[in-house]
Each structure stands twice: as C-alpha cells, then as structure tokens.
Amino acid sequence: MDQTLYFTLLLIDKLILIKENLMWSEALRYCRQNRMDLVSVHSEEIQRRVMNVVKGASTEAVWLGLRHSCTVGIWFWVSGQTVCYHNWAPGNGTSEEDCEPIVRSGAVQSGGDQRWISRPETDKLNFICSRY
Numbered sequence: 001m002d003q004t005l006y007f008t009l010l011l012i013d014k015l016i017l018i019k020e021n022l023m024w025s026e027a028l029r030y031c032r033q034n035r036m037d038l039v040s041v042h043s044e045e046i047q048r049r050v051m052n053v054v055k056g057a058s059t060e061a062v063w064l065g066l067r068h069s070c071t072v073g074i075w076f077w078v079s080g081q082t083v084c085y086h087n088w089a090p091g092n093g094t095s096e097e098d099c100e101p102i103v104r105s106g107a108v109q110s111g112g113d114q115r116w117i118s119r120p121e122t123d124k125l126n127f128i129c130s131r132y
C-alpha cells in the first residue's frame with residue numbers, strides 16, 4: 001500500500017470511546033492530557049464513524065468537542081473546525097440557548113437517531129477522544 005495512504009488511514013481511524021463518566025471540561029482535559037482532543041464531527045463521514053463508536057457507550061449520550069459560547073451566542077468545535085455540518089436533534093443547538101446558570105456543551109445520543117443534543121456541561125457522560 002502507498003505509504004501516505006496508509007498513514008492517512010491510521011490517523012482517521014483514531015476515534016476512542018472513553019467509558020468514564022466525566023463532566024465536559026474534565027473530559028476535554030482527559031483527552032488533551034493524552035495528546036488527543038474531544039472529537040470534532042465536522043462531516044457526515046465522521047458522524048457515521050461516531051455513530052458506530054457510541055454503540056458501546058454506557059451513558060445515553062456521549063460528549064463531543066462541541067461548546068456553546070453565551071458571549072457570542074454560537075456553537076463551536078474546540079478543535080477550531082468551523083461548524084458547517086450539523087446533526088442536531090429538533091429543538092437543540094439553537095443560538096438562543098439558555099446560558100444560565102450552567103454553560104452548555106454538545107453530546108451525541110448513543111441510541112435512537114444518534115443526533116446531537118445540548119446538555120449542561122456538568123452532566124457526567126462517556127466521551128470520544130480523537131487523535132488529529
């Protein structure tokens with residue numbers, strides 16, 4: 001196999017489900033301390049792979065690297081990717097998100113439609129780290 005292609009495949013396959021129940025900021029720290037980042041689902045392709053990985057989760061939703069800013073009123077990926085692709089459950093991910101009293105972060109449902117939902121960052125959920 002062509003060496004460049006081989007390494008590309010290795011890299012894109014690095015989605016790791018961590019079956020520990022942590023708050024969003026603890027999950028982010030966990031990934032970064034292990035030289036990864038909370039996963040950024042910026043395409044349908046990654047969403048498909050995430051849907052596969054979350055089947056093994058022990059919580060009904062799983063943290064993504066998706067964060068809401070009350071100051072600017074937008075959702076963003078902590079990896080710096082722009083939010084173009086969306087897979088929000090109906091009613092979730094609106095910019096009028098309630099900011100008080102707890103900042104919200106994005107998670108993907110581990111069953112059902114596996115859409116994205118907005119949760120208070122203090123919820124304790126499994127999460128997905130990704131190596132970029």
Ligand SMILES: *[C@@H]1O[C@H](CO)[C@@H](O)[C@H](O)[C@H]1NC(C)=O
Pocket residue numbers: 089090091092117118
């Ligand atoms: C977000 O989606 C979940 C799951 O579909 C739903 O139960 C909840 O009501 C939605 N939130 C809002 C604010 O509509």
